[in-house]
Amino acid sequence: MNKRAKAISFKGQVSHRHEANPLLTEPGATVLVHRGVDRSVAMACPDGCGEQLTINLDSRAGPAWRHYGDGATVSLFPSVWRDTGCGSHFIVWRSKIYWCDWHDEFEVPSDEVVKRTLELLTDQLVSYVAIADQLGLVPWAVLSACNRLCRSGLAEAGKGKQQGQFRRRS
Numbered sequence: 001m002n003k004r005a006k007a008i009s010f011k012g013q014v015s016h017r018h019e020a021n022p023l024l025t026e027p028g029a030t031v032l033v034h035r036g037v038d039r040s041v042a043m044a045c046p047d048g049c050g051e052q053l054t055i056n057l058d059s060r061a062g063p064a065w066r067h068y069g070d071g072a073t074v075s076l077f078p079s080v081w082r083d084t085g086c087g088s089h090f091i092v093w094r095s096k097i098y099w100c101d102w103h104d105e106f107e108v109p110s111d112e113v114v115k116r117t118l119e120l121l122t123d124q125l126v127s128y129v130a131i132a133d134q135l136g137l138v139p140w141a142v143l144s145a146c147n148r149l150c151r152s153g154l155a156e157a158g159k160g161k162q163q164g165q166f167r168r169r170s
């Protein structure tokens, strides 16, 4: 059970999905499939079940994840939730893997990210994804900042259908 990977091991980029297979050697091993545009991310399931995942990045080919690569790390949005096989549910942010069922805590965001997030909060609920898009940041960074602002009493989170939305606390 504790064979779960805590981080992505990035193996590089290929042009075709099948070329990734021999590189997916251990849980969390990850390859970017790029042909003109980002096509997909191939990953050896990080829970160690031995299956390979193909995470679509190309919206022309169906529901697509967003990939944020900064050359050194990999981030994916939204979370990856397998509805078959092992049922793994995890978040990839800056090449770290956060297991949703373990309620892994995000790393603490920088003061700068927290400050810029707070500046965009108003008295109306707004999605952390919309704030991230405005700031050009990975949504996980802004979610992490919003959580911190809630803990310090400066913001509050929406509930129920408004989960994932935040506003400034008056």
Ligand SMILES: [Zn+2]
Residues within 6 Å of the ligand: 045, 046, 047, 048, 049, 050, 051, 085, 086, 087, 088
């Ligand atoms: Zn698995």
